[in-house]
Amino acid sequence: MSATIKDVAKLAGVSMKTVSNVLNGYPHLTPETRGKVERALAELNYRPNIAARNLRSGRTGLIALAVPTTMNPYFAEIAHLIVREAQDRGLTVLIDCTEGDLEREKHVAEGFRSQLLDGMILQPWSLSATYLRNRADRTPLVLLGERKVQSADSVAIDSKAAVAAAIEHLVGLGRRRIGAIGPPLTKRTGAPPEPRRRHAGYLAALTAAGIEPDPALVAHHQPNAPHDVTEAVVDHLLAQPDPPDAIFCFNDRTALATLRELRTRGVRVPDDIAVIGVDDVEGARLSTPSLSSIAPDKQGIARTAVNMLTERIEGANRPARQVVAGFEVMARESTVGTDAMERAGGG
Incomplete structure (x- = not known):
């Protein structure tokens, strides 16, 4: 019992x-x-009756997390971390994959199952800031990513700064012909801001390093495809009269596919071409060569999102906050080579 x-x-x-x-954190x-109470709690392995607590508070203890896909390892890892953070607060997470579909994202933003949910965390891929700002549902909402809405809390890394760090890393290694692979850029209403910001950061970082951007070194692929990088994308870059000596990829999924395509063509990484991505997913550490990547503070993003949502659920009435998460450059074999990694003790 x-x-x-x-x-x-x-x-x-x-x-x-x-x-x-x-149990309720009373400070006085x-x-x-x-100490006596905490020792007794531990000895008896006490677990609070969440159902009874929720009944008294008028809450369900359920929150929703909606991401574009869990096929992308980044979103899968973020979802895992958010679930853990929510569990620590006695919350259960319902996960929905919207595939970036506009109507499905509207369904979430307008409080699908709102009678069951205390709050929602959403990574919008198609919804515009205007739509989110004017949504009718009042269920507490926190946004992931760089879609900034004055009426909703959000948390994300600064993509332009992250890309600048990646380019600076490559330039510091002596690379000057730095290409880029990412999704097509579009100005359509509701398009995710991250690709445009990463492309802008790429151009700005090259210019800051005294390198003239070459449009021929930028290749595009369809987002969230089963194989992000096709033969044609890599072949386009390699076929240039002066091909790249480094490639920046807009995410790790693309970068890992790029490593494979380069290897099948006999291109040595990083001797011939260095490769770096963004997201620092688990596969980046396991690939051959291991993938250099910009590592967002995913644990911090998850904790901040759940904390802000919990504050809203508990009635916090304050202006919306846009939190900028940290990141770091994880230099691995795909840019610095095996010898440098061995000297540094792995990574």
């Missing part, structure tokens, strides 16, 4: 109200009293 608050209070030698105060308790 599961331990109750009464059992904890008896073992700790305090009242049930004191146990409740500890002596360290001695708090």
Whole structure:
């Protein structure tokens, strides 16, 4: 039988109200009293009755997470981290893959199953900032990514700064013909801002390094395709009169596919062409060669998103916050080579 608050209070030698105060984070308790209760909680392996708590609060304990796809490892990893953060707060996460479809994203933003949900975390891929700003549903909402809406909290890395760090890394290694592979750029309403910002960051970083951007070194592919990088994309870059000596990929899924395409053509990485991506997914560390990548603070993104959503669920009435998450350059074999990695002790 599961331990109750009464059992904890008896073992700790305090009242049930004191146990409740500890469980709810009441600050005005002596360290001695708090310690006795926490030791009793641990000894009895006490677990709070979330259902009863939710019934008293009028909440369900359910939140939704909607991402474009879980086929992209980045979104799968973010989803995993958000689920863990939510569990730590007694919340259950319902996950929906929208495939970036406009109507499915509208369904989420307008509070699908809103009678069941306390709040939602959404990575919009097709919804415009105007639509999100004017949505009728009042279910608490937190956005992932760089779609900024004055009426909703959001968290993301700064794509332009992240790309600049990647280009600076390549330039520091002596690379001057730096190509790029990413999804087609579009100005359509609701198009995700990340590709445009990463392309702008790529151009700005090259210019800052004194390198004239060459449009012929930029290749495009359809996003979220089963194989992001086709033979034609890599062949286009290799067929240039002065081919690239480095390739920046807009995400790791593309970069990993690029590594494979280059290898099948006998191109040595990084001797002939260095490759770097963005996202630092698990596969980046496992590929051959291991993939250099810009690593967003995914744990921080997940924790911040859940924290902001929890604040809203609990009634926080404050202006919307746009939180910029950190990132770092993870230099691996695809840019610095095997010898440098061995000297650095792996990575």
